[in-house]
Amino acid sequence: MWSFDAPVRASMDDVQVRVAGAVGEGGPDCVLTIARGLTAAGWSVLQANDAPAQVRGGHTFQTLRARRDCGNLHAPRRGIDILVSLSEGAFEPHEAALTARSALVARALSPSARQRLEERGTMVLPLPPAARDDEPATSASTAASTVLSLLDARPVEAPPTLLLSGNEAVAYGALVAGCRFVGLYPMTPATSIAEWLAARDPALGVSVVSVEDEIAAATMSLGAAYTGARAMTVTSGAGLALMAESVGFAGMAEIPLVIVDAQRPGPSTGMPTRTEQGDLLFAIHIHHAEAPHIVLAPGDVAECFELTARAFNLAERYQCPVIVLTDGHLATLRRTVVPSALDPARVHLDRGAVGVDATAISSDGAPPRYERYGFTLDGISPRAWPGDPRGVHTASSYEHDPRGHIDESAANRSAAVDRRTDRLELARAEARGPRRYGPAAAEVTLLTWGSTTMACREAVDLAAAQGLSLNMLQFTDLWPFPKDATWDAMREVQRAVLVEQNSTGQLGALLRCEARIEVPAVHLRYDGRPITPEEILERAVPAALGTTVDGASR
Amino acid sequence: MTIATDQRINTLPPGDVPPTWCPGCGNFGVLAALRQAIELLGLPPHEVVVVSGIGCGSKLPDYLPTYGMLSIHGRPLPIATGIKLANPRLTVIVVDGDGDAYQIGAGHLVHTAHRNPDITHIVQNNQLFGLTGGQSSITSDVGFKSGTTPQGASHAPMVPTALTFTAGAGFVARGIANDPALLAGLIARGIQYPGYAHIDALQPCVSFGGLNSFDPYSGRTYVASDGAHDYARSRELVGEWGERVPLGVLHLDPAPRPVATGTGTPAAEGTAHHDPADPRYRALLEGFRVT
Incomplete structure (x- = not known):
């Protein structure tokens, strides 16, 4: 039976800090100062941002997760240990996440807010008002210092990370x-x-x-x-x-x-x-x-x-x-x-086929000439760059012959199309298949690509800590689609769920069209906010239970 | 095989493929003029890149023994700018049409004139869309009848020389395809001009021209200036269009603006000599280190 309970953090060694305020109040600087301070103290940190598209005003917040032991950390988790409220009332949208173990760093609080927080048991630390209204950065940097001292973060000799x-x-x-x-x-x-x-x-x-x-x-x-x-x-x-x-x-x-x-x-x-x-x-x-x-x-x-x-x-x-x-x-x-x-x-540079050499020069009795778009064995001809006296050619948006000149003949057209598209099979052969994170075999496999990879990894770690059987496959090379490697990776998959930040399950469509693999379970989010590890464990994984992946066992 | 790097264009054959233009097309005059200008300046053909757009006239790079690019409609100016900024040793010439430069790519025209890269821009202005069957364009004269304007074009023609002048071009000229000698001289001067040079090349369409074939120009065009005139005269000449159509250098800025360049080592050379092991790259990681 799948049963996941979000863990209660037992110590201040794995903390989540949130800084909330209006755009222009210095929240990003505040959280960066905290992130830098913790990094300098040897912590591992991860900071995510939530901001509206405006230059001043509105409501924005940054979430910082940090681990003193420098351990694994892939995404923010639920809950707030320290909340910084840069303007009056900015903490309110986040208040529900505060607990008796949390601290709130805030400027003036209304009596009713103070009472609510006291009932909750949240510690309230005062944030002195900015010296001048046009200098919000002052209170932002004060708030950062308060947070760093709360966490007792002191610089170490050589911070191990960037x-x-x-x-x-x-x-x-x-x-x-x-x-x-x-x-x-x-x-x-x-x-x-x-x-x-x-x-x-x-x-x-x-x-x-x-x-x-x-x-x-x-x-x-x-x-x-x-x-x-x-x-x-x-x-x-x-x-x-x-x-x-x-x-x-x-x-x-x-x-x-x-x-x-x-x-x-x-x-x-x-x-x-x-x-x-x-x-x-x-x-x-x-x-x-x-x-x-x-x-x-x-x-x-x-x-x-x-x-x-x-x-x-x-x-x-x-x-x-x-x-x-x-x-x-x-x-x-x-x-x-x-x-x-x-x-x-x-990083190793591979500049591909470059330069005018003997293989690029025709030998049909005509004067030897460079063919930029010659029909080589693999369809890829060496490039020559302007300035090279041997490489003169025309690059063309028209269908063209090996020299680059317009050529609408039927035979050339078919051959040229093949020459251009054949390389996709070469690229496909070297494309990386999906990358697994977590145990080799698991009850449920998360299928994802792009930034949701981070929340999925965090979910896999959370599941492992509770003895739950979960792993994930992350697709990095999406086109040309690595079919064979996908089949290899999917062979071990029992139940799977697509985790994507869109409304139609686009990776699912790709798996269906390219690999003829049908994944019935999906967890899709498209409200503009990143998918969280907890929602994967609470909703995505249960959606996969009782489903079967069709086509993966070929 | 030895290859002379000081080769002149006139020692080379006309090209691999014959032009597909209509007999009597003005494009032949523009091609001859461009070739002549390259010869006049002694430019090695492998150091010349001719970038075109799409249309009859934009097939021109196919007929020259230089580097060439037949690009996409309206976009040769930013492409040419990228080529020039990445390798300033190249002579970069754009040959496109009124559809490219004055219509779909008009935004690029204004910005390129303003940005001022050292490229030469020859617009084969036939006042219509030739390759698609003779439809009216932004430079068509009032009353020009075509498939899309059966009652005759109702708008006044754009005067492109006034536009590039206003946008800041320091060299603005007009030639005509049936006077290749004049046009060649203008192209050569445009290439020598340090910055963006705009040459409006009247090139009437013999197949769809109607009002715009060569005849309507006879008696209207006149060689107005070689550029040796003041700013006020420039302003008159770049805007003149109607009974009289000025040819020659209509505007030559006596105080040219700075020429657009890239940053530091030109990009092509920078990539060619790039070494990821260069300690400067590792040193940049220190910028991410928190102390």
Whole structure:
């Protein structure tokens, strides 16, 4: 029988801090100060953000989970140990989560609020008002100091970890992978990737060019990529929609281009600062007609680094665009990461087939000439870049012959389509299958991709602590879909549930279409707030009980 | 095989494939003029990239022995900007049409003129959409009848030279396809100009032109200036369109604005010499370390 009870935390060594207030009151700075203080004290921390799309006012809160023992930590859990209320009444939406073990750091409380909190047994610590109304940062930093002293966090000699966000990990991964050009039209929540790169030492030479629209962002990056530069653009779903034609062109002309889509709830403007995984099938089916491209989705901060760096290799090896899907939750989430996970030595450059050599030159009696789009054994011809006197060719959006010239002949068309799409089978063969977390065999398996990976891992840990049998499979390589590896991984699965941050179960659709695997149980959330480990254990897992996965035992 | 890196374009054959343009098409004049300008300046063909959009005239890069890109409709300007910023050693030329530059890509036109990358932009302006069957465009004259304007175009034609001038272009010129010598000179000067150079190349359509074939221009066009005039005269010339159509350099900014560049080492070179083991990258990790 499945029976999960959210555990009561027994000590202040695994704590959850929440900072609530209006936008513009310094909440993000306050929580960052706490996160940095705890990191410096050797704790592991993870900070998630909840903010409305406005610059001042409204209600925003940041949740920080921290472990003194530096142990595993994948997602925030239920409950609040310390709540900071930066403005009067800001704590009220979170009051129900306070217990007799909690502390509230707050400015002036109304008599009725004070009485309620006393009845609950919550300790109330005063937060002195800001010296001036226009300096909210003062009370934010006072609040941070109060929290750090409550937790008795003292700096240690050499903090073992780094503290960074998903967007920062994407940016660092791109930089280490040799990205030197970023065309940018700002769009939340992707923009800070470009901002991080733009703020680096100009000696590193990353050109971040702010342009007129997302079409220019994609096409300008594509132009840079055509010269041999590693180039990227970053955006969110609506921006990706504007880039769709460029993705097709990059596939047709075989130009490597990396696009990061930090997804947010849509369609249209949606909820700009919140989170969703609604673009998976769009990213996969972004083309009109047919062209090769690759879709990857990191599931945590370290994977943001690793998969972004890998995206550049795949783009150049297969000479096609690569879309990296993150989302608002992962983009803005900040956590401690061991330095080895971001080690530049882990990044090896694979620039694919490059250069004009004998194999690229025709030998049909005509003068030897370079064929940019020659019919090689694997369909991938070496690239040559403008400036190379031997490599002159035309890159074309038209159907073209091996030299790049327009060719509408039936025979050339069929062969050229095959040449472009055959590489997807090569990419599929090296695509990573779903990654398991938890025991090899389990009563129930969570199936997920992207940022929900973190909540699923936390759920697996929570279940293990209670002796419950749960594991998970996380899909990182989504297109071309790794069918064989999926069948291998699913063979051991008894019961499964899809855990996705969208309303239709898009990974489920992919499993159905690509692997003919039907997963009847789904747990979907699309209110813009990240899925929690507790809801997975309380609702997703029970949904899987009594169901069977169809097609996995082939 | 040895390859001369100081090759001149005139030593090379016309191209691998013959143009598919209609006999008498103005595109032939633009192609000849561009080739002549490249020869005039002695540019090695492998250091020239010609980027086009979509339309009859945008097939032009297929007919040149330089690097070329037949891109997507309306987008050659940002593509060319990316190429130039990533490898400034290249000579980057955009050849597109009025549909590309003045219609679907008008946003890019304004921003490129304003951003000022060192690229040369030749717009084959035939005042209609040729490849799709002669429909009216933003530069069609009032009364121009086409499949989409059977009663005749009702709007006044856009005067693109006024637009790029206003957006900040420092070099604004107009040529005509039936005077390739004049056009070649303008293209050569545009390439030499340090910044964005806009050349409106009148290129009447012999198949669908109607009002816009070469005849209506005879007697209207005149070579107005070689650019040696003041700002007030520039303003008059870039906006002049009607009974008289000025050719030549309509505006040459005596105090050009800064040319757009990338940051630090050009991107193509930066990637070519990139080494993840460079200690500067590991040092950046310290920025994430909390002390």
